[in-house]
Amino acid sequence: MLLKLISSLLLFTWIFSISVESSCSRGCDLALASYYVWLGTNLTFISEVLQSNIVPYSTTNFDTILEYNKQVPNKDSVQAFSRLNIPFPCDCINGEFLGHAFNYSLRPSDTYDKIAQEYYANLTTVDWLQRFNTYPPTNIPDTGTLSVVVNCSCGNASISKDYGLFITYPLRPNETLDTVLTQTNLSSDFSGLVQSYNPGANFSSGTGLVYIPGRGPAIVNDLQRFTLWELG
Numbered sequence: 001m002l003l004k005l006i007s008s009l010l011l012f013t014w015i016f017s018i019s020v021e022s023s024c025s026r027g028c029d030l031a032l033a034s035y036y037v038w039l040g041t042n043l044t045f046i047s048e049v050l051q052s053n054i055v056p057y058s059t060t061n062f063d064t065i066l067e068y069n070k071q072v073p074n075k076d077s078v079q080a081f082s083r084l085n086i087p088f089p090c091d092c093i094n095g096e097f098l099g100h101a102f103n104y105s106l107r108p109s110d111t112y113d114k115i116a117q118e119y120y121a122n123l124t125t126v127d128w129l130q131r132f133n134t135y136p137p138t139n140i141p142d143t144g145t146l147s148v149v150v151n152c153s154c155g156n157a158s159i160s161k162d163y164g165l166f167i168t169y170p171l172r173p174n175e176t177l178d179t180v181l182t183q184t185n186l187s188s189d190f191s192g193l194v195q196s197y198n199p200g201a202n203f204s205s206g207t208g209l210v211y212i213p214g215r216g217p218a219i220v221n222d223l224q225r226f227t228l229w230e231l232g
Contacts, residue, residue: 024092030054031090031100031152032068032167032214034184036121039080046078049104049119049148050086068216083183085167085214090152099151101132108142115146122170122207123150153211159196166197167214173206184212 035046043062051057055064062075068085072078093099104115112126130137132147153166167184177191180203198210
């Protein structure tokens, strides 16, 4: 009986701790999504699927995206199998977690797998799509709108108050902590800090999301640092 009581108390504590850690009261103005450019896509498509009040959908004007991706020399030709940082607002969704709900316009023959893994470059998952939409996986219509939720981070003031702009980074096969740091233009000196923001994360798992301190225009970085001080 005593063992059963202790087990029950431990289970309650575990559930409670998850509930507290996953709750939120507000979001932050800005986060970045690390979008893996698949063969055949372009900035028009990326601005369509990740459009928000920060990045409007456009077929010609990609200034906001390019502002965060100075390595792109030609807006008409984005290098396949590279990554782009796409800014988006980080909201507190239903008081439960930080994320943003994008609206995706369905196309004929769409599947949850294709939308999550290709169109949204693993920034979301099939399970997440099913949670926030009512369409059964075997009966997705040719037209309509899906809610595509992408998680984000506003930082953690208990770890550092110097960073308030974070990249939602989907891990891919053959990546390691070192390659993630290289992809996000961080030196190895940041490895401990990055691990602190992602406790228990296996950077070599080839799947899942991690959150990496990001960089943007100087004025944005200053704003985000101020916001994090306020949140702390």
